[in-house]
Structure formats: structure tokens, C-alpha cells
Amino acid sequence: MTIALRLAQFVFLLLSAPLLLGAITRLKAILQRRRGASIWRPYAELGKLFRKEDLVPGSASWLFRAAPRLAFALTVTAVAFLPIVWSNGLLSFAGDFIVLVYLLAFARFLMMLGAFDGGSSFGGMGASREAMVSVLAEAPLVLSLVALAVAARAGSLTAIVAWTGAQDFFNISVVHVLAFAALTLVAIAETGRLPVDNPATHLELTMLHEAMVLEYSGPSLALIEWAQAIKLNLMIALLIALFAPWGIASGVTAGAILLSIGLYVVKLGIAIVAIAVLESCVAKLRMYAVPEIFGIAAALSILAIVFTLMMKR
Amino acid sequence: MAGGISALLGILYALSESDLKRLLAYSSVENLGIIYLTIGAAMLCQKNGAPGFAALALLAALVHALNHAIFKNLLFLGAGAIQYKTHSLKLNELGGLWKTMPATGAFFLVGCVSIAGVPLFNGFIGEWMAFQSFLAGAQLSHPAPQLTLALSAGALALTGGLAAACFVNVFGTAFLGRPRRMQIEPETKMPLSMLVPLGALAAACLVIGVMPMVLIRPLWALVEGLIPGGNFESGAKIGSGIQMVTATVLIAALAAILIRTVVRYAPTWGCGLASLTGRMQYTATSFSKPVRTVFQPVYKASRKLEISPADKPYFPTAISYESTRTLHYEKLLYRPIVNTIMTIAQQLRRLQTGNIQWYLLYIFLALLCMFLFMRFR
Amino acid sequence: MDPMPGENATTPTVVEVARLLQGPPENRARLVSLFGSIDSSLKRTMVHYILDVPGAGYRVLEDMMNGSVPSITPVSPAAAWYERELKDQYGVELFGHPDPRSLLLHENWPGNCHPMVDSTQAVPWADEHYEFLQVEGDGVCEVAVGPVHAGIIEPGHFRFSVVGDNVLFLELRHFYTHKGTERLFQGTPVSSGQMLAESVSGDNCFAHAVAYCQAIEEAHAVTAPPLAQLVRLIGLELERMVAHIADVGALSGDIAFMLPAAYCSRIKEDLLQTSVRVIGSRFWRGIAVPGGVTRDISPSAAEMLREAVMQASGEFAKMAAIMLDRPSVQSRFEAAGVLHHSVAGDLAVVGPVARASGIDADIRRDHPYGAYRGLNFEIPSLHYGDVLARTRVRIDEVACSAQLILDALTQLQAGPIRTEVPQDVAFEGFSAIESPRGELLYWVKGEAGMLTRCHIKSPSFQNWPALPHAVVGNVIADFPLINKSFNLSYSGCDR
Structure with a gap:
């Protein structure tokens, strides 16, 4: 029974990812007084791309097509660690959050190679910018997770979530506030959202992620876009699980699970509104202003660690 | 601490390097830094009464040292193969090599992925164990070592990110895309004696990456002798965790690959231009530019753009660009180390006699030295 | 002093032109245009120089070509570009030109076929050679962007030489939309030339039509009735408002700040739809004709326009203030793509781009025409030369244009809207107006109601060569923004 629940939440995270994108886009359109596209549009786009043919540059190697597929698999695997409505992730072991971070790093590594294999300047350009972001994102990401792990004296995500869930809602520690701020900044940058990257742009010279995948088309592009949506879903789910796990089900009763699902949807809704509002009132950062975000995130996460250690004493 | 700084500076220099052999040498500095960082963590844990974590850290150091020996040899041999084929190790001149040397390319890729420290390859195992030992912070009694350990995690993460970027650059510019300005010797075939050791080392990377217990179990015996009181539990979980991850990745990848696709080959998109030249590809220097800009203070680069004729700024007939770095840290810290490694690499290349037994002997000797070195530390 | 290299290369006219163009920036003449024509009576090719001499107005100098x-x-x-165009069109040799590569004609066009003198029927596909400048240095690579872009943008090729994201050098290769418009004008009746003029640059079509009509009127020494001139002023200023509002919105869109972008599109659309109700055309097509205009603005339409313009300028001012108040917008706009005053002067840049780089020049004030004669209004000008300055100049000009429209609407009085343009005479003349992108000049020549030559000096042709100087030294990621802040027309440049 529990394994079914763990599997169900894993599959839910994968399948709901495009819907999340659609909801954010629609909400942003409404904020701009436009009607906006249907929230189901990302599914239609994926379906369209899956039906199209896969264009491969003549100079490319097999890696060009393997990269998005493997990267997709790695991103999917990273999702398996997350508890969202049921308190156990599909996979869970000591140090799993490090594996999560590095699975995403591996996915990006492959996509950067795929960009090089395309053989155009745009791919290299996008990859080099992505490299800058990923190089700088990893340290604050790991540091803030370490801060939480140390605070919870736990080695796995599931254990951290369980510990946080056992705390009093009103007794939230400064560690959580700091780590939350740091992780949010990293999540924005990692998922290529504003103000770091513009997911809707068509200008090949300004893009980060989109320039990197410029050579891709058809099913390969569909997997890349889906993986990108999953990554956004993953980051939001991670933030919710780590900082607002209250209500997550741990007993196998229909009531508890339904409550947990309801609460999760509410939390997710708040996240969607927050993203849409934020993205509507800022401009994209200058490229070399992006590292400053990571500087702030790193500082916040180091502070979180310092407070964790002080709290223990 | 020194280990952490050394690791960071080493990889930063490696990233800015466009000569493959020097790049690999700098990366060795980085990896030695990681090993020292981890050994430092082991000593901290031991001193502050956390033998379990101390053992884990030392184990991590040993695992990483061995892994490093494997993938770094793989990469150096690969670099030798590139030079054999193209007479160049300048990344800004190479490109599209995978088409001409498919097997070497595949093995070299394994080396690059391993050194980048990502899961499913051996480079990750040591780093992962190191991360776990850094979590010991909470169990130590003094704040200073606690903080040091936690920050070490940050340093290791940053180093890992930089290493990944660095080796994406190496493989991407040398093997992928289209040729830039190099000359390929079409007649020279890679001799089997060059490929077999590469293949063996690449296989080792993969096997250890997916089944780390092969390496961890014998090394654990070593560590147990050095630090009594550690328990093997945390180490033992590594293997099962990795295998679960591997299985999930494989299932998902299989699903992704099985999606029906119609493949069509087409020229690279050139914005409507008829043909793209080799110049229209990102170079290694260009790739590392954003990261180098972020870490500018480390490099203290000076750039010079010369436009001629100087009296006609609107109608240049020639422009040249030059960027030079004043490497303060390098002269003091690394020149000796890098030079040593370079010399060893030179020797290594000379040792490429083409005799397979010799290669196996070298590898065996290298491993033996490693073990002995660890035993009598 | 002989500024020309080469033996026997100078002529008295060229010496005079060179004398006027030299000297300290504030005293030297500005090159307005340079083009060729064929004198049918003398059977000779002529070169025309139009200069803007300080204190003396426009001055036209002519010279006969002797093969080179x-x-x-x-x-x-x-x-530079004018002379390269001259070489491509007429096949003349240039003495001492530092960059004599072809400009209009691409590799597929045979180098020995010059469209203004040779037949363009059944031209064979050629394989000519064009060399881009290569920047030497380890690790320098090229990014080739265009002619086909990812968005709905006109075609143009940009060749960046970069190290990472830093642009070391940028070369343009345009004229993918070269349609041979100047050649098409030859043999077009005077009475339908404005239709061709309207199609030169889509978003400035009324400015082109008015400039053409004024040139015809100038050449025939007639003037349009005052009411027609007022209607033209309203149309020109409305076009300027629409163009600038769209530009500011697009600039906001380029930095992914979508809220002002969406609002600006809406305001622009409101104005275009009002145009339909007021004059019957979104872009005022078919309104300007030689001798006047085809439609009057009725009092009720004037009232409708007044309300629409007031509302649009009010809303736009509010949106622009919100936009420029954002630190995130400021950090993108400020110090990006600086075009230095001296470069802008050397390249004789015109329009909002010039006014943002400290060149206080506006044809409406400096060489008033039509209903602008006797008007006194403020010309916004800044000296920073960055994207922010170009944006602010445009924002200020919208307010200024709105005021001009509102003033003109109060002066509308019933009267004739068209005068006859005499037929059966030989004519030659030119007229310049301030289009939304800057100085736009039509030079016409012909006889018996037919054009034999029409030269278009478009502001984009003048300003494109300045763009690379604003881009070099920036990061390539900022290029679309800088390019947008210039907002030059490809079609208007290529013609």
C-alpha cells in the first residue's frame, strides 16, 4: 500500500509538471490583462513535439540524441527522492539529497555536451552561460540542504521532512527562514525563471537555457521541455516539503491522504501565484548580475549553517 | 582548509587553460586538494570524538585517491592519443574529433564524466562519501570544526560544479561539433595497444561507479586498521543507494529511448546562412569566459584589443585580441606541482611503447604505489 | 590641402565638399546624402552631394563622373555606405575608399551588373566572394546571427567576433530586403509615386509618403493648402507616437518585463484603431498625395482623435514612469550600448539616436516644413548615449507629439485640401522631414509627370553603421536590447 502511494506521488510529480507551467503562464497573462492560453497548452505542445521528426545536425554524434533522453531520466530519478503528500519518497537513503543535487548536475552536464555537439555558436553560448549558473548554484544549494540536515540530524530528505513536520508551525527557526530564502533564489536560477532567464524569449542571443537547446527539435525537444517543467515542479515540491511539510500524510487512512493532497494543492497554488506575481514585476537581470544572486544565496546559506550550529549549543 | 583553497584555485586555473595537458595538470591539483580536504575532515572528526565520521572521511579520501588515479590516467592517455592523431593539444584548435576517433572519444567521455563527479561514475563515490562525512558537524563538540566541516561541503560543491564545467568544455570542444583549425592525420590508426588501456580504465570507472562496494570493501579493511571504532554501516549503504538510483535512471532512460521517433539529418541551423565555418563555434576560451568573469579577482587578466590602422577607427583592416593572466598564486603555489605532473605525463607518453603488457604493468604499479602510499601514511 | 589619395582624383566639387565636411564638429557640415543619377541630356552620370551646412541650410553640390x-x-x-551604394548602383570606381566591398549586392548577384545602368532582366546566378574581417587571437570565435532570426524580425546578418560573451567586433551585412525601389521609381508617374514611397518602410509609411509629396511639390514650386499641411502634421506626429510607444514597449519586452510591453501594445492598438475611424486607414496609407491630402478630418473625428491621443499619452506616460522607476529596468538600460557623441557626429547619425547622444538636431525645428513653420516646441535631447537615454528621448517625444497633435486639432478649419501639381514640366527638387527614426529625404527628378530618378535618404541607412560602435565592448546578451533601442528599419535601409 505504501509503496503504491510513494509511486503515485512520484508519477503525479512527473505528470503534473506541464500543468504547473501552464498555470503560471496563464496567471501571468491575466496579470497583463490578456486572456492567455489554456492551462493545458503545455501538454498539447509536448504532444505536438512528440509527433514531429527529430532533426539532427549532420556533424553531431549519437550523444546529441542520447543527451536529452538520459538527462530526462536523471531528472525523473531526482524526483524519486521527494515526499510531497506521503511522508516517504520513492527512494530514500542517507545522503540522498546530495545525490539529488548531483543527478541534476549530471543532467545539465549532458545537455551542455549536447549543445556543443550541435556545432553552432548558440549552443556553446547557452552552455557557457548555463555553466556559469550551475557552477554558482551548486554551492548554496548544497549548503542550505546541509544546514537543514544538520538541524534535523538527519541524512535523508524523508528524515528531514519528518523532523520538520514534527516541529511546531509557529516555532519556525531562523535557520529555516534563511535556508528557505537561499533555496528559493537557487531554485529560481536553476529552473531558468525570471529574473535570471526568460523562459518565453525568442532572442537567441539573450537566452541561457533556451540557447543551449536551440538545435533540438521534435521528441528530443519535448523531453528537454518536459524535464525542464519537471525540474520546476521538483524545486517547488522540494521547497514545500522542506519548509512547509505540515499536513503531509504518514498514516494510511483515506482521510489523512485526502487532507494531505488538499493541503498540497493549496501550497502549490500559493507558489504559482508567487511566481506569477514576481515574474510580472521584475525585468530580467543583466547577465553578469546573476552571480550576485548566488552570492546572496551563498551568504544566506552560510548564515543558516552558523545559526544551526548555534542553535544546537 | 588549505585543501579546499587548493582545490578551488586548481580547478579555476584548469578552467581557464586551453592547453589540454596543462589543464589536466591543474585538475590534478584540484583533486589532490579534495583529497586533503577530506583527510583534514577525518582528522577533525577524530580529534573531536566522532570516529564514525572520521572513518567515513578517510575512506572517502582513499576512494577518491584511487578513483582519481584511474580517471586521470585515462584522461592523460586520452590526451596522448589526441596528440598522436592531431599533433595539437590546444582546445581552441580541436573539434569534432569523435568522428575520427570514435573509441578514444567514448573512453575519454567516460573519463570526463567521472572527473566531473556525477552519479553512476566513480568520481561521485568519493565526493559523496566526503559530503556525508561533512554532515558530522552536528555531532562535534566545538563550533569551529563544526563550521569548518559545513563550509567544506560548500567548497566541495563549488569545486564539483567548476570541475563539471571544465570537463564539459574539454570534451565539448575537442570531440564534439565540427573541426576548428587542426590537422588530422587520416592515415594514422589508433593502435589497439593505445585503445585497450583506455578501455580498461573506462570500464573501471563505470564498474566502480555503479558497484562502489568493489572498491569500498577492501579499502574499509584498511581504514578499520587506522581508525578503530568506525562502523561500516554508513559505507555499506552507499552501494545499495547507488544501485537504486542506477535502476531508476535506466528504467526512465529506457522509456525515453523507446519513444518512437523519426530521425532526419539536417545541417546545423546557421540562421539562413549557407554554410558555417569552423570559426563559428564556441571555443574553449569563450566557454569558460562567463565563469572566469565571475572569478575575475583570481585571474587578474589583462586584455588587449589592437585595431589597425590606428588612424582609421571606422575602417579597420586587422584586429587582434590578446588576453594575458598574471598568475600570482600560480607562480608561488602551482608551478612546481604542475611542472612535476607535466613531466610525469611526458614520461608517461614516452612509455607508450605500444605494448599492452607494459600498460597493464604501469596501471598495476600505479595502483600498488597508491595502496602502499595509503598504508604507510 | 588635398585630402584625396590617388592621382588626378580630385575635382573642384569634391574639394569643396571635403572643405565643408572638415573642421571642428560644431562648424563642419553634416553629410545628408550622396547619390548618383544619369543626366539624360548630357548622357553623363552625375554624383550629388547634399550637405547640411551650419547657418546656411541644405546645400546641394553636383559633380560629373569621369568613370571614377x-x-x-x-x-x-x-x-562610406553611400559611396559603396553608388559603386554598386552605377558601377563607378571609387578612389581612396577604405572599404570598397559591395554593399547592396550579395554573392548571388554578378559583380559586373549594376542595376541603375544595366538591364536587370535574366541576371544569372553568380558566386561572388565577400570577406568578413577576422579578429586574430587565441580563442576568438564568431557568432553569425541572421539573416533569418528566431522571432518575427526583418532579415539582416550580424557577424560578431567574441571571446565568451564579450563582443570584440561586429560587422553588419544587410540589404537582404533590397528591392531596387529607387530603380522602380524610374518611369513611375508622379501621381502614383507616393504608393511606392509608402511601401519603403512599413511602420513609417506616412512619413515616406509625405516626404515624397513634399519633394514633388518643392520640385514643382507649389505648396499644399494649409489644411492639408495640418492633416499631414497630425498624421506624422501620430505615426511618431505609435512608433515610439511600440519601441518603448518592445524595449521592455526585450528585458522580459512583460507588463509594460503588454500595455504599450494595447495603447498602440488603440491609436491605430482610432486612425481607422478618423481617417480610414490604420497607418494613414493613401492619405498623402502630391499637392495635398485625400481626406479631411471632420470635427467629430477631430474630437475622437483628441480624446484618444490624450488618453494614450496619459496612459503611456504613467506606464513609462512605472517602467523607468524599476531598479531592475534601470540596471539593464543604464550604461548599455553607449554611442559616444563624437562617433555619432562622425557618422552623421540622425533622429532619436542622435538626440540621445547629445546631438541636438531635429528637422522639424532646424529646417521647418509644412505646418511646422513658425511652431515653437521643445526637442528632448540627452547626452548619455545609452539605452536609457534613447528610451527617455522617445518617451519625451511621445508627450511632445501628443501636444503638437492637440494644438493642430484646434486649428483645423474648412478649406481646400489639395492643389494641382502642374504636368508637362521638367522638375528637380528635394525635401527632408523628421520621420520617427530621423531625417528622411526624398530627391526627385523627372519631366512630363514621370519620374526619372528618385533618391531616398532613409535615417536607417545613415544610422546602421553606428550600431556596431555602440555594441562593441558590451556583452552579446545585451545586443538585442541595444539594437532595439536604435530600432532601425531593415526595409527602409535596404530599399
């Missing part, structure tokens, strides 16, 4: 033309580019870099 001494280049004035070494004296004034602003002449």
Missing part, C-alpha cells in the same frame, strides 16, 4: 569617383569617406566616415 574620388572618395570623400577618408574625410567623412558617414559617406
Whole structure:
């Protein structure tokens, strides 16, 4: 029974990812007084791309097509660690959050190679910018997770979530506030959202992620876009699980699970509104202003660690 | 601490390097830094009464040292193969090599992925164990070592990110895309004696990456002798965790690959231009530019753009660009180390006699030295 | 002093032109245009120089070509593209030109076929050679962007030489939309030339039509009735408002700040729809004709327009203030793509781009025409030369244009809207107006109601060569923004 629940939440995270994108886009359109596209549009786009043919540059190697597929698999695997409505992730072991971070790093590594294999300047350009972001994102990401792990004296995500869930809602520690701020900044940058990257742009010279995948088309592009949506879903789910796990089900009763699902949807809704509002009132950062975000995130996460250690004493 | 700084500076220099052999040498500095960082963590844990974590850290150091020996040899041999084929190790001149040397390319890729420290390859195992030992912070009694350990995690993460970027650059510019300005010797075939050791080392990377217990179990015996009181539990979980991850990745990848696709080959998109030249590809220097800009203070680069004729700024007939770095840290810290490694690499290349037994002997000797070195530390 | 290299290369006219173009920036003349024509009576090719001499207004100098033309580019870099165009169109040799590569004609066009003198029927596909400048240095690579872009943008090729994201050098290769418009004008009746003019640059079509009509009127020494001139002023200023509002919105869109972008599109659309109700055309097509205009603005339409313009300028001002107040917008706009005053002067840049780089020039005030004569209004000008300055100049000009429209609407009085343009005479003349992108000049020549030559000096042709100087030294990621802040027309440049 529990394994079914763990599997169900894993599959839910994968399948709901495009819907999340659609909801954010629609909400942003409404904020701009436009009607906006249907929230189901990302599914239609994926379906369209899956039906199209896969264009491969003549100079490319097999890696060009393997990269998005493997990267997709790695991103999917990273999702398996997350508890969202049921308190156990599909996979869970000591140090799993490090594996999560590095699975995403591996996915990006492959996509950067795929960009090089395309053989155009745009791919290299996008990859080099992505490299800058990923190089700088990893340290604050790991540091803030370490801060939480140390605070919870736990080695796995599931254990951290369980510990946080056992705390009093009103007794939230400064560690959580700091780590939350740091992780949010990293999540924005990692998922290529504003103000770091513009997911809707068509200008090949300004893009980060989109320039990197410029050579891709058809099913390969569909997997890349889906993986990108999953990554956004993953980051939001991670933030919710780590900082607002209250209500997550741990007993196998229909009531508890339904409550947990309801609460999760509410939390997710708040996240969607927050993203849409934020993205509507800022401009994209200058490229070399992006590292400053990571500087702030790193500082916040180091502070979180310092407070964790002080709290223990 | 020194280990952490050394690791960071080493990889930063490696990233800015466009000569493959020097790049690999700098990366060795980085990896030695990681090993020292981890050994430092082991000593901290031991001193502050956390033998379990101390053992884990030392184990991590040993695992990483061995892994490093494997993938770094793989990469150096690969670099030798590139030079054999193209007479160049300048990344800004190479490109599209995978088409001409498919097997070497595949093995070299394994080396690059391993050194980048990502899961499913051996480079990750040591780093992962190191991360776990850094979590010991909470169990130590003094704040200073606690903080040091936690920050070490940050340093290791940053180093890992930089290493990944660095080796994406190496493989991407040398093997992928289209040729830039190099000359390929079409007649020279890679001799089997060059490929077999590469293949063996690449296989080792993969096997250890997916089944780390092969390496961890014998090394654990070593560590147990050095630090009594550690328990093997945390180490033992590594293997099962990795295998679960591997299985999930494989299932998902299989699903992704099985999606029906119609493949069509087409020229690279050139914005409507008829043909793209080799110049229209990102170079290694260009790739590392954003990261180098972020870490500018480390490099203290000076750039010079010369436009001629100087009296006609609107109608240049020639422009040249030059960027030079004043490497303060390098002269003091690394020149000796890098030079040593370079010399060893030179020797290594000379040792490429083409005799397979010799290669196996070298590898065996290298491993033996490693073990002995660890035993009598 | 002989500024021309080469033997026997100078002529008295060229010496005079060079003399006027030299000197300290505040005293030297500005090169307005340079073009060729064929004098049918003399059977000779002529070169025309139009200069804007300080204190003396426009001055036209002519010279006869003797197979080759001494280049004035070494004296004034602003002449570079004009002379290359001259070479492509008429097949003349240039003496002392530092960059004599072909400009209009691409590799597929045979180099020995010059469209203004040779037949363009059944031209064979050629394989000519064009060399881009290669920047030497380890690790320098090229990014080739265009002619086909990812968005809905006109075609143009940009060749960046970069190290990472830093742009070391940028070369343009345009004229993918070269349609041979100047050649098409030859043999077009005067009475339908404005239709061709309207199609030169889509978003400035009324400015082109008015400039053409004014040139015809100038050449025939007639003036349009005052009411027609007022209607033209309203149309020109409305076009300027629409163009600038769209530009500011697009600039906001380029930095992914979508809220002002969406609002600006809406305001622009409101104005276009009002245009339909007021004059019957979104872009005022078919309104301007030689001798006047085809439609009057009725009092009720004037009231409708007044309300629409007031509302649009009010809403736009509010949106622009919100936008420029954002630190995130400021950090993107400020110090990005600086075009230095001296470069802008050397390349004789015009329009909002010039006014953002400290060149206080506006044809409406400096060489008033039509209903602008006797008007006194403020010309916004800044000296920073960055994207922010170009944005602010546009924002201020919208307010200024709105005021001009509102003033003009109060002066509308019933009267004739068209005068006859005499037929059966030989004519030659020119007229310049301030289009939304800057100085736009039509030079016409013909006889018996037919054009034999029409030269278009478009502001984009003048300003494109300045763009690379604003881009070099920036990161390539900022290029679309800088390019947008210039907002030059490809079609208007290529013609």
C-alpha cells in the first residue's frame, strides 16, 4: 500500500509538471490583462513535439540524441527522492539529497555536451552561460540542504521532512527562514525563471537555457521541455516539503491522504501565484548580475549553517 | 582548509587553460586538494570524538585517491592519443574529433564524466562519501570544526560544479561539433595497444561507479586498521543507494529511448546562412569566459584589443585580441606541482611503447604505489 | 590641402565638399546624402552631394563622373555606405575608399551588373566572394546571427567576433530586403509615386509618403493648402507616437518585463484603431498625395482623435514612469550600448539616436516644413548615449507629439485640401522631414509627370553603421536590447 502511494506521488510529480507551467503562464497573462492560453497548452505542445521528426545536425554524434533522453531520466530519478503528500519518497537513503543535487548536475552536464555537439555558436553560448549558473548554484544549494540536515540530524530528505513536520508551525527557526530564502533564489536560477532567464524569449542571443537547446527539435525537444517543467515542479515540491511539510500524510487512512493532497494543492497554488506575481514585476537581470544572486544565496546559506550550529549549543 | 583553497584555485586555473595537458595538470591539483580536504575532515572528526565520521572521511579520501588515479590516467592517455592523431593539444584548435576517433572519444567521455563527479561514475563515490562525512558537524563538540566541516561541503560543491564545467568544455570542444583549425592525420590508426588501456580504465570507472562496494570493501579493511571504532554501516549503504538510483535512471532512460521517433539529418541551423565555418563555434576560451568573469579577482587578466590602422577607427583592416593572466598564486603555489605532473605525463607518453603488457604493468604499479602510499601514511 | 589619395582624383566639387565636411564638429557640415543619377541630356552620370551646412541650410553640390569617383569617406566616415551604394548602383570606381566591398549586392548577384545602368532582366546566378574581417587571437570565435532570426524580425546578418560573451567586433551585412525601389521609381508617374514611397518602410509609411509629396511639390514650386499641411502634421506626429510607444514597449519586452510591453501594445492598438475611424486607414496609407491630402478630418473625428491621443499619452506616460522607476529596468538600460557623441557626429547619425547622444538636431525645428513653420516646441535631447537615454528621448517625444497633435486639432478649419501639381514640366527638387527614426529625404527628378530618378535618404541607412560602435565592448546578451533601442528599419535601409 505504501509503496503504491510513494509511486503515485512520484508519477503525479512527473505528470503534473506541464500543468504547473501552464498555470503560471496563464496567471501571468491575466496579470497583463490578456486572456492567455489554456492551462493545458503545455501538454498539447509536448504532444505536438512528440509527433514531429527529430532533426539532427549532420556533424553531431549519437550523444546529441542520447543527451536529452538520459538527462530526462536523471531528472525523473531526482524526483524519486521527494515526499510531497506521503511522508516517504520513492527512494530514500542517507545522503540522498546530495545525490539529488548531483543527478541534476549530471543532467545539465549532458545537455551542455549536447549543445556543443550541435556545432553552432548558440549552443556553446547557452552552455557557457548555463555553466556559469550551475557552477554558482551548486554551492548554496548544497549548503542550505546541509544546514537543514544538520538541524534535523538527519541524512535523508524523508528524515528531514519528518523532523520538520514534527516541529511546531509557529516555532519556525531562523535557520529555516534563511535556508528557505537561499533555496528559493537557487531554485529560481536553476529552473531558468525570471529574473535570471526568460523562459518565453525568442532572442537567441539573450537566452541561457533556451540557447543551449536551440538545435533540438521534435521528441528530443519535448523531453528537454518536459524535464525542464519537471525540474520546476521538483524545486517547488522540494521547497514545500522542506519548509512547509505540515499536513503531509504518514498514516494510511483515506482521510489523512485526502487532507494531505488538499493541503498540497493549496501550497502549490500559493507558489504559482508567487511566481506569477514576481515574474510580472521584475525585468530580467543583466547577465553578469546573476552571480550576485548566488552570492546572496551563498551568504544566506552560510548564515543558516552558523545559526544551526548555534542553535544546537 | 588549505585543501579546499587548493582545490578551488586548481580547478579555476584548469578552467581557464586551453592547453589540454596543462589543464589536466591543474585538475590534478584540484583533486589532490579534495583529497586533503577530506583527510583534514577525518582528522577533525577524530580529534573531536566522532570516529564514525572520521572513518567515513578517510575512506572517502582513499576512494577518491584511487578513483582519481584511474580517471586521470585515462584522461592523460586520452590526451596522448589526441596528440598522436592531431599533433595539437590546444582546445581552441580541436573539434569534432569523435568522428575520427570514435573509441578514444567514448573512453575519454567516460573519463570526463567521472572527473566531473556525477552519479553512476566513480568520481561521485568519493565526493559523496566526503559530503556525508561533512554532515558530522552536528555531532562535534566545538563550533569551529563544526563550521569548518559545513563550509567544506560548500567548497566541495563549488569545486564539483567548476570541475563539471571544465570537463564539459574539454570534451565539448575537442570531440564534439565540427573541426576548428587542426590537422588530422587520416592515415594514422589508433593502435589497439593505445585503445585497450583506455578501455580498461573506462570500464573501471563505470564498474566502480555503479558497484562502489568493489572498491569500498577492501579499502574499509584498511581504514578499520587506522581508525578503530568506525562502523561500516554508513559505507555499506552507499552501494545499495547507488544501485537504486542506477535502476531508476535506466528504467526512465529506457522509456525515453523507446519513444518512437523519426530521425532526419539536417545541417546545423546557421540562421539562413549557407554554410558555417569552423570559426563559428564556441571555443574553449569563450566557454569558460562567463565563469572566469565571475572569478575575475583570481585571474587578474589583462586584455588587449589592437585595431589597425590606428588612424582609421571606422575602417579597420586587422584586429587582434590578446588576453594575458598574471598568475600570482600560480607562480608561488602551482608551478612546481604542475611542472612535476607535466613531466610525469611526458614520461608517461614516452612509455607508450605500444605494448599492452607494459600498460597493464604501469596501471598495476600505479595502483600498488597508491595502496602502499595509503598504508604507510 | 588635398585630402584625396590617388592621382588626378580630385575635382573642384569634391574639394569643396571635403572643405565643408572638415573642421571642428560644431562648424563642419553634416553629410545628408550622396547619390548618383544619369543626366539624360548630357548622357553623363552625375554624383550629388547634399550637405547640411551650419547657418546656411541644405546645400546641394553636383559633380560629373569621369568613370571614377574620388572618395570623400577618408574625410567623412558617414559617406562610406553611400559611396559603396553608388559603386554598386552605377558601377563607378571609387578612389581612396577604405572599404570598397559591395554593399547592396550579395554573392548571388554578378559583380559586373549594376542595376541603375544595366538591364536587370535574366541576371544569372553568380558566386561572388565577400570577406568578413577576422579578429586574430587565441580563442576568438564568431557568432553569425541572421539573416533569418528566431522571432518575427526583418532579415539582416550580424557577424560578431567574441571571446565568451564579450563582443570584440561586429560587422553588419544587410540589404537582404533590397528591392531596387529607387530603380522602380524610374518611369513611375508622379501621381502614383507616393504608393511606392509608402511601401519603403512599413511602420513609417506616412512619413515616406509625405516626404515624397513634399519633394514633388518643392520640385514643382507649389505648396499644399494649409489644411492639408495640418492633416499631414497630425498624421506624422501620430505615426511618431505609435512608433515610439511600440519601441518603448518592445524595449521592455526585450528585458522580459512583460507588463509594460503588454500595455504599450494595447495603447498602440488603440491609436491605430482610432486612425481607422478618423481617417480610414490604420497607418494613414493613401492619405498623402502630391499637392495635398485625400481626406479631411471632420470635427467629430477631430474630437475622437483628441480624446484618444490624450488618453494614450496619459496612459503611456504613467506606464513609462512605472517602467523607468524599476531598479531592475534601470540596471539593464543604464550604461548599455553607449554611442559616444563624437562617433555619432562622425557618422552623421540622425533622429532619436542622435538626440540621445547629445546631438541636438531635429528637422522639424532646424529646417521647418509644412505646418511646422513658425511652431515653437521643445526637442528632448540627452547626452548619455545609452539605452536609457534613447528610451527617455522617445518617451519625451511621445508627450511632445501628443501636444503638437492637440494644438493642430484646434486649428483645423474648412478649406481646400489639395492643389494641382502642374504636368508637362521638367522638375528637380528635394525635401527632408523628421520621420520617427530621423531625417528622411526624398530627391526627385523627372519631366512630363514621370519620374526619372528618385533618391531616398532613409535615417536607417545613415544610422546602421553606428550600431556596431555602440555594441562593441558590451556583452552579446545585451545586443538585442541595444539594437532595439536604435530600432532601425531593415526595409527602409535596404530599399
